[in-house]
Amino acid sequence: MRQSLRIQLALSCAVGIAILLTVLGYSLYFSLSEAFTSHFEFSLRSRTALLISALDWDPHNVVHVRSDSAIRDRRSLLALPRYYEIWTMHGQPLLISPSLNHQSLPFFLPAASAGRFAQVRLPGQKSAQAFVIRAARGNGEGTEQREHQRGHHDPPSASAKNHASVQVPKARPDKIKSVAADPRHFIVSVARPTGELDASLDSLQWSLIIAFSAATLLSAFIIWWLLGCGLHPVGTIAEEITRVGIEDMTDRVSLRDVPIELAPIVHRLNQLLKRIEDAMRREKAMTADIAHELRTPLASMRASAELALSRPRDPVEYQRMIRDFLAVELNMQHMVENFLILSRLEAKPSAAKKEYQSDVAEMIQRYIADARVQLQEREIHLHSHLMTGPLVNAPEDLLRIVLRNVLENAISYVNFGGTIRIDMRQDLSYVHLEIANSGSRITKDQTQAVFERFWRGDPARSDLVEHSGLGLAIVHQAMDNLKGKVKVESELGGWFAIGLFLPISRSVPPSG
Amino acid sequence: MRILLVEDFRPLRNSIAQALREVGYVVDEAGDGRAAIWSLGNGQIDVVVLDVMLPGNSGFDVLKAIRAKPNPPTVLMCTAKDTVDDRVTGLDAGADDYLVKPFALEELMARLRALIRRRYCVGSTILQIGPLALDLNARRIYRNNSEVLLSASEYAIFEYLAMRKGQVVSRSDIWDHTHGGDSVPESNVVDVFIGLLRRKIDAAAGCRLIHTRRGLGYVMAETE
Numbered sequence: 001m002r003q004s005l006r007i008q009l010a011l012s013c014a015v016g017i018a019i020l021l022t023v024l025g026y027s028l029y030f031s032l033s034e035a036f037t038s039h040f041e042f043s044l045r046s047r048t049a050l051l052i053s054a055l056d057w058d059p060h061n062v063v064h065v066r067s068d069s070a071i072r073d074r075r076s077l078l079a080l081p082r083y084y085e086i087w088t089m090h091g092q093p094l095l096i097s098p099s100l101n102h103q104s105l106p107f108f109l110p111a112a113s114a115g116r117f118a119q120v121r122l123p124g125q126k127s128a129q130a131f132v133i134r135a136a137r138g139n140g141e142g143t144e145q146r147e148h149q150r151g152h153h154d155p156p157s158a159s160a161k162n163h164a165s166v167q168v169p170k171a172r173p174d175k176i177k178s179v180a181a182d183p184r185h186f187i188v189s190v191a192r193p194t195g196e197l198d199a200s201l202d203s204l205q206w207s208l209i210i211a212f213s214a215a216t217l218l219s220a221f222i223i224w225w226l227l228g229c230g231l232h233p234v235g236t237i238a239e240e241i242t243r244v245g246i247e248d249m250t251d252r253v254s255l256r257d258v259p260i261e262l263a264p265i266v267h268r269l270n271q272l273l274k275r276i277e278d279a280m281r282r283e284k285a286m287t288a289d290i291a292h293e294l295r296t297p298l299a300s301m302r303a304s305a306e307l308a309l310s311r312p313r314d315p316v317e318y319q320r321m322i323r324d325f326l327a328v329e330l331n332m333q334h335m336v337e338n339f340l341i342l343s344r345l346e347a348k349p350s351a352a353k354k355e356y357q358s359d360v361a362e363m364i365q366r367y368i369a370d371a372r373v374q375l376q377e378r379e380i381h382l383h384s385h386l387m388t389g390p391l392v393n394a395p396e397d398l399l400r401i402v403l404r405n406v407l408e409n410a411i412s413y414v415n416f417g418g419t420i421r422i423d424m425r426q427d428l429s430y431v432h433l434e435i436a437n438s439g440s441r442i443t444k445d446q447t448q449a450v451f452e453r454f455w456r457g458d459p460a461r462s463d464l465v466e467h468s469g470l471g472l473a474i475v476h477q478a479m480d481n482l483k484g485k486v487k488v489e490s491e492l493g494g495w496f497a498i499g500l501f502l503p504i505s506r507s508v509p510p511s512g
Numbered sequence: 513m514r515i516l517l518v519e520d521f522r523p524l525r526n527s528i529a530q531a532l533r534e535v536g537y538v539v540d541e542a543g544d545g546r547a548a549i550w551s552l553g554n555g556q557i558d559v560v561v562l563d564v565m566l567p568g569n570s571g572f573d574v575l576k577a578i579r580a581k582p583n584p585p586t587v588l589m590c591t592a593k594d595t596v597d598d599r600v601t602g603l604d605a606g607a608d609d610y611l612v613k614p615f616a617l618e619e620l621m622a623r624l625r626a627l628i629r630r631r632y633c634v635g636s637t638i639l640q641i642g643p644l645a646l647d648l649n650a651r652r653i654y655r656n657n658s659e660v661l662l663s664a665s666e667y668a669i670f671e672y673l674a675m676r677k678g679q680v681v682s683r684s685d686i687w688d689h690t691h692g693g694d695s696v697p698e699s700n701v702v703d704v705f706i707g708l709l710r711r712k713i714d715a716a717a718g719c720r721l722i723h724t725r726r727g728l729g730y731v732m733a734e735t736e
Contacts, residue, residue: 288595291592291594292592292593292594293592295592295594295612295613295614296521296524296592296613297521297523297524298613298614299524299592299613299614299615300521300523300524300527301614302614302615302616302617303524303527303528303531303614303615303617304523304527306531306616306617306618307527307530307531307534307617310531310534310617311534324523324526324527327523328523328524
C-alpha cells in the first residue's frame with residue numbers, strides 16, 4: 001500500500017519532537033527534583049542546626065530544648081524540628097522528641113563531620129528523611145551560639161552550613177574512636193516527613209508529562225497543517241502532469257507558481273516529456289515510413305494478382321505474372337528482414353562481453369567472390385587493398401551484416417563501368433576499412449542523412465527492387481553495437497566512401 | 513482514351529499498364545519525373561496516373577508541368593502517402609483525384625472512367641447517339657437492348673468520337689487517343705478503321721452517325 005508523504009513526515013516530526021521533549025522533560029524533572037531535594041536537605045540541616053543551638057545542658061548532663069523565641073530563625077522563619085533524637089556517642093538516648101511517640105530514630109555514627117542523610121519511617125508509617133550529625137557542647141555550644149547569632153545577619157544557608165561544619169571539629173575516620181570517647185560530643189538526628197516533597201515532585205512530573213504531551217500533539221498538528229501548505233504545490237504539479245499529454249504531447253508542465261525547490265523536478269520532468277515526445281514522434285514516423293514503404297509493393301502484388309484473375313490467360317503469361325509477383329514478394333521480404341534486423345540491433349544495443357576474432361579481410365574476399373558476376377555485368381573495376389592478419393572484435397554474423405550492406409550499397413550505386421575501392425589499415429585500437437564507389441549521387445550536405453531509416457539518395461525505388469532504404473541505418477546501428485565508428489564522405493558525381501572503424505581483437509589468435 | 517502512367521516501381525507499373533491496355537486504353541509509361549514531363553509533350557493525354565515519390569522530378573513537379581499546359585489532362589494522384597495532410601496537399605497542388613496504395617484495380621478503373629467523363633464534360637455513364645446507347649462503364653454499344661459488336665480498336669474510336677460528339681476530330685487526334693505509340697500513322701490507317709466502324713454503326717443505327725469533314729477529320733452527329 002502506498003503511504004502518504006504527509007503522514008510519514010508528520011509522524012516522523014512528531015516522533016522526533018516527542019523524543020526531544022521527553023529528553024528535555026526528564027532533564028528538567030531531574031534538575032528540579034534535585035533542586036527540591038537540595039532545598040529539603042538544606043532545610044533539614046538548618047533545622048538541625050537550630051535544634052543544636054536550642055539545646056541546654058545541665059550539669060548532670062541532661063539536655064533540654066529551649067523553646068524561647070530567641071532561638072527561632074526569624075529570617076528563614078524556621079521552626080524547631082518536630083522529630084529529633086539526641087544520643088551520646090555510644091548510642092545512649094539523651095533526648096527524644098515527643099512527636100516520635102517513643103519510636104526511636106535509627107542511630108549510627110556519621111563517618112564525616114558533615115553529617116549524613118537517611119530514609120526513615122516515622123510513626124504512622126510516614127516516609128521521612130533523617131539528618132544525623134555529630135555535635136559538641138561546651139566550646140562547641142558557645143561557638144554554636146555565636147555562629148547562630150551571626151546567622152541573624154547571614155543568609156540561613158550560610159548559617160546552617162556554619163552550624164554543620166564549624167561547630168563540629170573535622171575528624172578523620174581514624175579519629176572517630178577518640179572523638180566518641182569525648183563526653184562533650186553527642187549525636188543529633190533530625191527527621192522530616194518527605195510527603196510534601198514527594199507530592200511536589202509527583203505534581204511536577206505530571207505537569208511535565210501533560211505539558212509535553214500536549215506540546216507533542218500540538219506540534220504534530222501544526223506540522224501536519226504546515227506540510228499540507230508545503231505540499232500544496234505538489235498537488236498542483238500532479239494536476240498539471242495529469243493535464244499534460246492528454247491531447248497534445250507538446251504540452252509542458254508550467255513552471256508558474258512552482259516553488260523554487262520543486263522547479264528542478266518540474267524542469268527534469270519537462271525534459272523527460274520532451275524525450276518521450278521525440279521518441280513517440282520517431283516511432284510514429286517510423287510506423288508511417290514502414291506503412292508507406294510496404295504499400296507500393298503491396299499495391300503491386302494486388303494489382304498483379306487481380307490482373308491475372310481478370311480473365312483466362314495462357315500458361316506462359318501466368319508464369320510471367322507469377323514471376324513478377326514473386327519478385328515483388330522477395331522485395332518485401334528483404335525489407336521486412338532488414339527492418340527486423342534493425343529492430344533487433346536497436347533492442348540489443350551492446351554486443352556480448354565475449355571477445356571475438358573475426359577475419360574481416362577473408363569475409364570481404366568471400367563476398368567479392370560471390371559478387372563477381374554482378375561486377376562483370378556492370379563492368380565495375382574493383383581495387384581492393386586488404387591486409388591479412390588483423391582480427392576484429394566483432395561476432396561474425398553482425399560483421400557480415402555490416403559488410404554485406406556496405407558492399408551491396410557500393411555495388412548498387414556505383415556508376416556503370418565505374419570503380420569500387422576497398423582500403424584497409426590498422427592502428428592500436430581499430431581496423432580501418434574504407435569502401436568507396438565512384439559516381440556518387442549523394443551531395444556533401446546529404447551525407448549524414450544516409451544513415452536515416454528509409455532514406456534514399458534517390459527517392460524512387462526505380463528498378464533496384466532490393467533496396468529497402470534500411471541498409472546504411474543497419475550499418476550505423478550495428479557499428480554502434482560493436483562499439484566501432486562509421487563515417488561517410490561524398491562528393492556528387494565523385495566518390496561515395498564509407499569508413500568503418502572496427503575494434504581490433506585483443507586476444508591472441510589461435511595458433512595453427 | 514490515352515493515359516500516362518507515372519510510377520517508379522516497375523512491377524506495379526507493368527501490372528497497371530497491362531490492365532489498362534486490356535480494357536482498351538492507350539497507355540504511355542514513365543518511370544521518373546523527367547520521362548513523365550517529356551511524355552506530356554509527346555501526345556494528347558487524357559488522364560495522368562501520377563505517383564508522388566519519383567526520381568528526377570517529383571510528382572508535384574510533374575503536376576506543375578501538367579497544369580502549365582493548355583487543355584491539361586486530368587490527374588489521378590496515386591501514392592502510398594495516406595494521411596489527410598498528404599491528400600489535401602495533393603489535391604491542393606492540382607490533382608483531380610487521390611488514390612492510396614494499395615488499391616483494387618476495379619477502383620482505379622472506376623476513377624479513371626469518372627475522370628475521363630469529367631474531362632469531356634459527360635455527365636452520364638450512358639451516352640445516347642441517335643438510336644444507339646453507349647454504356648461507358650460496360651464499354652458496350654446497344655440498340656434496343658441488342659448489342660452492336662465492335663472490335664477493341666473500333667470501340668475505342670467510337671467512344672472517343674462519341675465523347676466529342678458534335679466536334680470535328682482530326683485523324684491524328686483519333687490516332688493519338690485510340691492507338692498512340694511512337695509510330696506515325698499511315699495516311700489512310702484511320703480512314704480504314706473509320707470505314708469499318710461506319711459500316712457496322714450505320715447499319716445498326718439505320719442512319720449515318722459519323723460524318724467526314726474533308727481536310728479536317730470526322731464528326732459524330734445524328735444529323736449532317
